Amino acid sequence: GQQVMQIPQYQHVQEGEDFTTYCNSSTTLSNIQWYKQRPGGHPVFLIQLVKSGEVKKQKRLTFQFGEAKKNSSLHITATQTTDVGTYFCARNNQGGKLIFGQGTELSVKP
């Protein structure tokens, strides 16, 4: 099936440093969704991007959708310990399948 590849798999940062996770596809994406899962919790929806080149911000989080709609990124400015968790991107495949990437696990050292 059509996958999305996420990198890196793990990221350890010092509190206050920035963090970026990338989501890449070999085929054009109709849209891309981002989720956050806290340790021991369930995934929680963050955002959906639809338009080529789209940039959306949620406080310290910046989401981008590539011009070719084949990649996306999530950037966190000045990480805090509350940002700890795993960040997933997800793509909609034909027929209603929502396929998740492997996720990027973020740990933040205070």
Add this chain to the structure above:
Amino acid sequence: NAGVTQTPKFQVLKTGQSMTLQCAQDMNHEYMSWYRQDPGMGLRLIHYSVGAGITDQGEVPNGYNVSRSTTEDFPLRLLSAAPSQTSVYFCASSPLLRRTPYEQYFGPGTRLTVT
């Protein structure tokens, strides 16, 4: 609204046993799905449904059955449990936006161990 509820929270099965994981949502969402989550593998789609009476296979459907007789309920049946099915199972629901799933609401998960 309770959102998406899943039962049980924890379950231990012996190899070969069968069981049903329950999932219900009270948001009148058309779309429902089941994922399993294993370390380093992300969330893998097992089965999904775009409405009552309609189900389809996801990425890893083998060993699992689903049905969708009502909008609210989407049970997942393990036919003959195997150790490879040890995992955390998440049910999710969402509205459909132009026939594609939008914001997924996840249940709290069921942690299943097969010995």
